[in-house]
Amino acid sequence: MNKLTRVGGLLISIALVGAACGSSKKAVAPAATTAKPAVTTAAPGTTVASASTAPGTTAAGASTTAGAAVDPAKKGALAGMKGTTPLVKLSDDFKKRLNDGWVAGGNKALTDYNYGPETYDAIVILALAVDKAKTDGIEYTKEINGITKGGTKCTDYKSCLAIITSGGDPDYDGISGPLEFAGNGEPTIASYGILQFGADDKLDDAKTVYKVAKAPAAAAAVAETPVVGTRKGDGVFKIGTILPQTGSLAFLGPPEFAAVDLAVKDVNANGGVLGKPMTAVIKDSGDATTDIVNQSTDALLAENVDAIIGAASSGVSLKVIDKITGAGVVQFSPANTSKKLSTYDDKGLYFRDAPSDILQGGVLADVIAGDGNKNVAIINRNDAYGVGLTEDLTAALKAAGLNVVVTKTYDEKADKFNTEVNEIKAAKPDAIAIIGFEESSKILSTMVEAGVGPTKVKTYGCDGNIGNALGSDFEAGK
Numbered sequence: 001m002n003k004l005t006r007v008g009g010l011l012i013s014i015a016l017v018g019a020a021c022g023s024s025k026k027a028v029a030p031a032a033t034t035a036k037p038a039v040t041t042a043a044p045g046t047t048v049a050s051a052s053t054a055p056g057t058t059a060a061g062a063s064t065t066a067g068a069a070v071d072p073a074k075k076g077a078l079a080g081m082k083g084t085t086p087l088v089k090l091s092d093d094f095k096k097r098l099n100d101g102w103v104a105g106g107n108k109a110l111t112d113y114n115y116g117p118e119t120y121d122a123i124v125i126l127a128l129a130v131d132k133a134k135t136d137g138i139e140y141t142k143e144i145n146g147i148t149k150g151g152t153k154c155t156d157y158k159s160c161l162a163i164i165t166s167g168g169d170p171d172y173d174g175i176s177g178p179l180e181f182a183g184n185g186e187p188t189i190a191s192y193g194i195l196q197f198g199a200d201d202k203l204d205d206a207k208t209v210y211k212v213a214k215a216p217a218a219a220a221a222v223a224e225t226p227v228v229g230t231r232k233g234d235g236v237f238k239i240g241t242i243l244p245q246t247g248s249l250a251f252l253g254p255p256e257f258a259a260v261d262l263a264v265k266d267v268n269a270n271g272g273v274l275g276k277p278m279t280a281v282i283k284d285s286g287d288a289t290t291d292i293v294n295q296s297t298d299a300l301l302a303e304n305v306d307a308i309i310g311a312a313s314s315g316v317s318l319k320v321i322d323k324i325t326g327a328g329v330v331q332f333s334p335a336n337t338s339k340k341l342s343t344y345d346d347k348g349l350y351f352r353d354a355p356s357d358i359l360q361g362g363v364l365a366d367v368i369a370g371d372g373n374k375n376v377a378i379i380n381r382n383d384a385y386g387v388g389l390t391e392d393l394t395a396a397l398k399a400a401g402l403n404v405v406v407t408k409t410y411d412e413k414a415d416k417f418n419t420e421v422n423e424i425k426a427a428k429p430d431a432i433a434i435i436g437f438e439e440s441s442k443i444l445s446t447m448v449e450a451g452v453g454p455t456k457v458k459t460y461g462c463d464g465n466i467g468n469a470l471g472s473d474f475e476a477g478k
Contacts, residue, residue: 074201074445074448074474074475074477075200075201075475076199076200076201076455077201077444077448077453077454077455077474078197078201078444078453078454078459078470078471078474079197079198079199079201079454079455080196080197080454080455080458080459081196081197081444081454081459081460081461082194082195082196082197082367082371082458082459082460082461082466083194083195083196083460083461083462083463083465083466084192084193084194084195084360084363084364084367084460084461084462084463084466085114085192085193085195085462085463085466085467086115086118086176086190086191086192086193086337086354086355086360086463087191087192087193087195087208087210088117088175088176088177088191088193088210089210090113090117090175094117094175095110095113097262098110098113098116098120098255098258098259098262099258101258101261101262101265102254102255102257102258102261105261107254110254110255110258111468112255112467112468113255114251114252114255114463114467115252115255115256115259115312115334115335115354116255116256116258116259117174117175117176117259118176118259118334118335118353118354119243119255119256119259119260119263119309119334119335120174120175120176120259120260120262120263121172121174121175121176121179121334121353122263122309122332122333122334122351122353123239123259123260123263123264123267123309124156124157124160124172124174124263124266124267125144125147125148125172125174125179125332125351125353126140126144126237126239126306126307126330126332127157127237127267127273127278128143128147128157128160128161128164128170128172129141129143129144129147130143130237130273130274130306131161131164131273131274132146132147132164132169132170134274135233135274136233136234136235136236136237136238136273136274136306137231137232137233137306138227138229138230138231138232138233138328138349139227140233140306141227141330141348141349142224142227144181144185144330144332144351145181145182145183145185145224145351146169147160147170147171147172148171148172148179148180148181148187149171149179149180149181150169150171151163151168151169151170151171152168152169152170152171153171153173154170154171154172154173155172155173155174156266157266157267157270158270160172161270161271174353176191176353177189177190177191179353180220181351181353182215182219182220182221182222183221183222183223183224183225184222184225184342184343185225185346185348185350185351185352186341186342186351186352186353186355186356187352187353187354187355188214188215188219188220189212189213189214189215189355190212190213190354190355190359191210191211191212192210192211192212192213192359192360192363193208193209193210194208194209194210194211194363194367195207195208195466195467196208197454197471201471201472201474201475202468202471203466203467203468203471211363211366213355213359213360213362213363214359215356215358215359224348225346225347225348226348227347227348227349228347228348228349229325229328229347229349230328231327231328231329233306234304235274235276236274236276236278236279237272237273237274237276237278237279237306238278238279238280238281238303238304238305238306239278239279239280239281239305239306239307239308239309240280240281240282240283240296240300240303240305240307240308240309241256241257241260241280241281241282241283241308241309241310242283242284242285242293242296242297242300242308242309242310242311242316242320243256243257243260243282243284243285243309243310243311243312244256244284244285244286244287244311244312244313245284245285245286246284246286246287246290246292247285247286247287247289247290247292247313248287248289248313248412248437248438248439249287249312249313249335249437249438249464250438251438251467251469252312252335253312256312256334256335257282259334260280260282260309261280264278264279264280281300281303281305283296283297283299283300284296285310285311285312285313285316286316287313287315287316287437288313288315288316288319288383288412289412289413293311293316293319293320294319294320294323297320297323297324298323301323301324301327301329305329306329306330307329307330307331307332308324308329308330308331308332309332309333309334310331310333310334311333311335311336312333312334312335312336313335313336313383313385313437314333314336314337314338314340314341314383314384314385314388315338315383315384315385315412317331317333317336317341317350318338318340318341318344318384321341321344321346321350324349325346325347325349325350326347328349329349330349330350330351331346331349331350331351332350332351332352332353333350333351333352333353333354334352334353334354335352335354336352336354337352337354337355337356337357337360337385337388337389337463338356338357338384338385338388338389339356339357339358339388339391339392340384340388341356341384342356342358357385357388357389357392358392360389360392360393360462360463361389361391361392361393361394361395361396362392362396364393364396364433364460364462365393365396365397365399365400365402366396366400367460368397368402368431368433368458368460369397369400369401369402371431371458373402373430373431373458374402374403374430375402375403375405375427375428375429375430375431376397376402376403376404376405376429376430376431376432376433377404377405377406377407377408377424377427377429377431377432377433378390378393378394378404378406378407378408378432378433378435379407379408379409379410379417379420379421379424379432379433379434379435379436379443380407380408380409380410380434380435380436381409381410381411381412381435381436381437381439382409382410382411382412383412385435385464386409386412386435386436386464387409389435389462390407390409390435393433393435394407405427405428405429406423406424406427406429408420408423408424412437412439414439415439415442416442416446417442417443417446418446418450420443421443421446421447421450421452422450424447424452425450425451425452429457430457430458431457431458431459431460432447432452432457432458432459432460433459433460433461433462434459434460434461434462434465435462435464436462436464436465437464437465438465438469438470438473438478440461440464440465440470441470441473441474441478442478444459444470444474445474445477447459
């Protein structure tokens with residue numbers, strides 16, 4: 001893939017576009033214990049299949065903390081903690097339709113919508129690209145970037161399809177906002193939310209604000225990556241998914257699964273793809289510590305899918321990207337943010353509608369600097385996501401004139417963080433950034449015990465951890 005010009009913190013244009021309003025993402029409550037391991041309310045023409053849930057785990061992001069006792073000493077200990085995540089203000093209609101479909105499948109109501117909009121948009125973009133190319137073979141890949149820019153604006157599948165049918169070029173601005181893909185198949189503009197915990201260790205929706213981050217012109221001008229492959233289509237558009245039913249990002253599962261179902265339903269209700277109903281096969285991704293994603297990918301490729309949605313984790317996607325693209329199949333992630341994927345040799349077949357961490361690093365640094373901090377400590381997981389975001393955050397903090405006094409990188413399988421937290425405490429920072437997944441609750445518990453928790457030292461999270469699930473896991477001692 002042609003290399004995308006690296007964007008430093010100073011080159012990111014960040015504009016405030018909204019004030020306090022209701023949160024639309026990143027707050028999946030742990031009470032959703034009945035979530036199914038696959039999309040259970042399949043739209044007409046949807047094939048639903050799932051990988052077996054691993055012993056001792058829960059499926060589709062179901063929390064294991066429901067009913068767990070809350071440590072009174074921890075209540076309110078996260079108050080004031082902030083975090084950033086790709087986020088737009090969703091319409092009440094979309095949230096209702098997403099939630100209604102999920103509940104109809106026997107699941108408890110969604111309490112937030114993290115990466116649901118991106119999942120929905122990924123499927124609509126793919127369906128429109130197939131319509132534009134008039135084939136579900138590999139040739140449709142060449143239309144994907146163009147669906148997001150340069151044509152007649154449209155905001156849903158029906159209106160975009162009408163533009164294609166009339167011989168025009170659609171410019172889809174989806175549920176997750178304007179996308180404007182660069183030639184390497186990733187957005188050059190994104191909306192972020194800045195979320196904050198209240199005294200009840202839950203996100204205070206009234207304090208959510210929105211910012212837009214744009215990559216510079218050089219990034220948007222990256223040339224189209226040539227598509228390599230010869231896979232033929234069969235006239236029926238079939239997708240598969242490798243999204244987290246289990247593992248360290250399972251809390252992201254429910255809204256993503258719900259969005260797959262809703263997108264397929266909406267596409268099929270408006271004529272389908274190539275005049276036929278599209279279908280979907282649902283599989284688990286697990287996380288980077290298991291081999292579930294390889295098993296799921298093998299099963300999907302055996303079913304001759306035309307595209308695979310996922311994974312949510314950048315590290316998990318990197319485990320199977322060669323296998324997927326080598327088969328001439330499109331991989332489209334709604335949640336990958338590692339910058340490593342911006343320049344990956346993907347044969348022109350990998351796409352994502354979640355923005356690169358180059359953008360998030362600038363937004364998070366802006367928040368930390370805006371709170372008056374000068375000396376920052378960072379603790380991050382040792383994977384593509386954690387290392388990449390830490391690099392971009394560090395560069396943006398330094399560009400803003402702040403000092404990074406210590407950076408502690410931990411093994412992604414770690415469950416104790418005393419050494420790292422004690423070294424951070426010794427550095428005496430006035431701000432701490434945690435770049436992690438579900439293990440962030442244990443890091444926070446260790447910080448509180450050491451006297452450097454969020455009520456003592458300003459603390460910041462990111463899209464991998466900021467949400468109500470974090471607060472619930474923290475209070476339950478998970």
